[in-house]
Amino acid sequence: MSKKVTFVDTTLRDGSHALKHAYTPSLVSDIAKGLDECGVPMIELSHGDGLGGSSFTYGFSKTDQFELLSAASKVIKNAALTVLLLPGIGTIEDLKRAQASGAKAVRVATHVTEADVSAQHIAAAKSLGLTAVGFLMMVHMADPSRIAEEAAKMESYGADYINLADSAGYLLPEGVAERIEAVRSAVKIPIGWHSHNNLALAMANSLAAVRAGATYVDGTLRGLGAGAGNMQIEVFAGILQRLGYDTGLNFYGLMDLAEKAVEPIMLRPQTVDNGSLMLGYAGVYSSFLLHVYAAAEKYGIEPRDILVELGRRKMVGGQEDMIIDVAYGLKNASA
Amino acid sequence: MGGVAVNAESSGRVKVGIIGPGNIGSDLMYKVRRSKYLEMGMMAGIVESEGIRRAASMGVPVSTEGVKAVAETEGIKIAFDATSAAAHVKFNGPALKKAGIISIDLTPAALGPYCVPSVNLDKLKAEPDINMVTCGGQATIPVIYAISRAAGAAYAEIVACISSKSAGPGTRANMDEFTETTAKGIELVGGADKGKAIIILNPAEPPLMMTNTIAVRVKDASVGIEKIRASIDQIVSELRSYVPGYHIRVPATLEGDRVTVIVQVEGQGDFLPSFSGNLDIINSAAVAAAERIAEGMLREGGAKQ
Numbered sequence: 159m160s161k162k163v164t165f166v167d168t169t170l171r172d173g174s175h176a177l178k179h180a181y182t183p184s185l186v187s188d189i190a191k192g193l194d195e196c197g198v199p200m201i202e203l204s205h206g207d208g209l210g211g212s213s214f215t216y217g218f219s220k221t222d223q224f225e226l227l228s229a230a231s232k233v234i235k236n237a238a239l240t241v242l243l244l245p246g247i248g249t250i251e252d253l254k255r256a257q258a259s260g261a262k263a264v265r266v267a268t269h270v271t272e273a274d275v276s277a278q279h280i281a282a283a284k285s286l287g288l289t290a291v292g293f294l295m296m297v298h299m300a301d302p303s304r305i306a307e308e309a310a311k312m313e314s315y316g317a318d319y320i321n322l323a324d325s326a327g328y329l330l331p332e333g334v335a336e337r338i339e340a341v342r343s344a345v346k347i348p349i350g351w352h353s354h355n356n357l358a359l360a361m362a363n364s365l366a367a368v369r370a371g372a373t374y375v376d377g378t379l380r381g382l383g384a385g386a387g388n389m390q391i392e393v394f395a396g397i398l399q400r401l402g403y404d405t406g407l408n409f410y411g412l413m414d415l416a417e418k419a420v421e422p423i424m425l426r427p428q429t430v431d432n433g434s435l436m437l438g439y440a441g442v443y444s445s446f447l448l449h450v451y452a453a454a455e456k457y458g459i460e461p462r463d464i465l466v467e468l469g470r471r472k473m474v475g476g477q478e479d480m481i482i483d484v485a486y487g488l489k490n491a492s493a
Numbered sequence: 494m495g496g497v498a499v500n501a502e503s504s505g506r507v508k509v510g511i512i513g514p515g516n517i518g519s520d521l522m523y524k525v526r527r528s529k530y531l532e533m534g535m536m537a538g539i540v541e542s543e544g545i546r547r548a549a550s551m552g553v554p555v556s557t558e559g560v561k562a563v564a565e566t567e568g569i570k571i572a573f574d575a576t577s578a579a580a581h582v583k584f585n586g587p588a589l590k591k592a593g594i595i596s597i598d599l600t601p602a603a604l605g606p607y608c609v610p611s612v613n614l615d616k617l618k619a620e621p622d623i624n625m626v627t628c629g630g631q632a633t634i635p636v637i638y639a640i641s642r643a644a645g646a647a648y649a650e651i652v653a654c655i656s657s658k659s660a661g662p663g664t665r666a667n668m669d670e671f672t673e674t675t676a677k678g679i680e681l682v683g684g685a686d687k688g689k690a691i692i693i694l695n696p697a698e699p700p701l702m703m704t705n706t707i708a709v710r711v712k713d714a715s716v717g718i719e720k721i722r723a724s725i726d727q728i729v730s731e732l733r734s735y736v737p738g739y740h741i742r743v744p745a746t747l748e749g750d751r752v753t754v755i756v757q758v759e760g761q762g763d764f765l766p767s768f769s770g771n772l773d774i775i776n777s778a779a780v781a782a783a784e785r786i787a788e789g790m791l792r793e794g795g796a797k798q
Contacts, residue, residue, distance in 0.1 A: 214751060215706065215708065245668040245669075246671075246691060247672075247691050249673060251669070251673075269696065272696065277666060278666060278669065471701075472697035476652075476691065477652075477695065479706035480704070482743060483704070483742060486742075
């Protein structure tokens, strides 16, 4: 019997950061259609910061989120169109409208130690008949036993599976494995993994997660995503195929889709540039990167200094507003 | 409202009740005891609790009969509701109204109009039930109002960051109430055409002070940053009269039509630790509102005597 891994593509969500939230209905429709035809079971589409993320702080979406969902929903035949929701940013009202626009699943994301803010949204998702995923971000900031407790809370709220996210791309493979194992022993539901490539370990970490028992993995075409990007999904499809896993994916189809639909729209190559490296090194939320570059230019300071200070202050996902605070403080300190 | 000219005769203070002896209610009690215009008439809960025992040990009349006890206590003119939105709508709001007691509602129920003291208290003096919006609303709406009166506000957005330790179970169980109520307050009191609110909990140790980022798309950027800053400074000095720990971390900047300001709120450390600026500011605002109402009552009462 072959081992099974379910792929979750988040090109249309995490990838939104890399495109500065400029997806259009036609781009979304090309990529969603391609992913669906290649057999990807879950396609996540939202502003990078989830439903309701369009803002000064995180960047305004070029196209309304519900319009993008409708465009994807029209071309998807088999996959579950999935949205991301961060309680505190998105609301149940947003979720209802997303469902009306075709969403079938929601991943409710909280900081790794704050799972209890997801109770309301997971319960609402279940009562709307949606698949609900408990999504813990920045898992490098808590030890395995604490993560296991938080995951168990999400299971108790009704989550269908738990996803751990190394949002800063900070962890090394051993740190990934021990976290997956701790959660496995604490919950009965499946576990998934989301990586960022800031230390060039997205692939190795995804493999470590699967070997430790994760049965869902997140990735994006060409790795399009925040910071140095995510795990490159077409590559991982190839790796798992070679290892004899049942992925249900069309490997060549994914490669072609990445080349034809994603490569031409990328604003910058998804490499480990210095800023991305510092995200992974200092443990900073990956989507801060482009905002840090903008603030560094505005205040005339070194982006790496801003990133190190953000890491020192233990800023969490969603605190992009503090980039200006840090830049202003550093500028004044040097004046 | 009928009845005696308050019970101002003996103490020169107006008696208040607090419903809900939790963290918020206990902190309110400390603030009331410091007030020149208010005195504690009753701390009421629905079960025996640490908060009830604490109030009793400080010589405050206590009851586990909830709103009923407050409504029946002779001389109470104003009551703070520090329970939940559901309890305020179903029980406390109607019972207080019936007893002729003014409600200062710290829940997100919003039966009555929103009150942000530095902006609209004067307009609300005659209301029987006033709502204190949210902690994030109290911390940001004055600044949004200041920007909107100077340059107009087509859109205003806030990001409130509070430490995990100062986010109680009520907030955690209902994040949408915070974001939706704050956004509505930004529009109705702040004067923005469209409001948006984001809340972030940060677990760092030692706990971070409450920090709020305010970003506004102004209608008339030609007003210039100096006038906008002057308008903000004026309202901040008013705010500081009831929240001394309020200060600007990053002064307003204008880029295109976007104004950005970052403020920090350090609590007074009455009952709650000073990093809980979020709880301090909503309580301070509630007490400031009660004091203004009480002041009016005392003046009126004095004139009648």
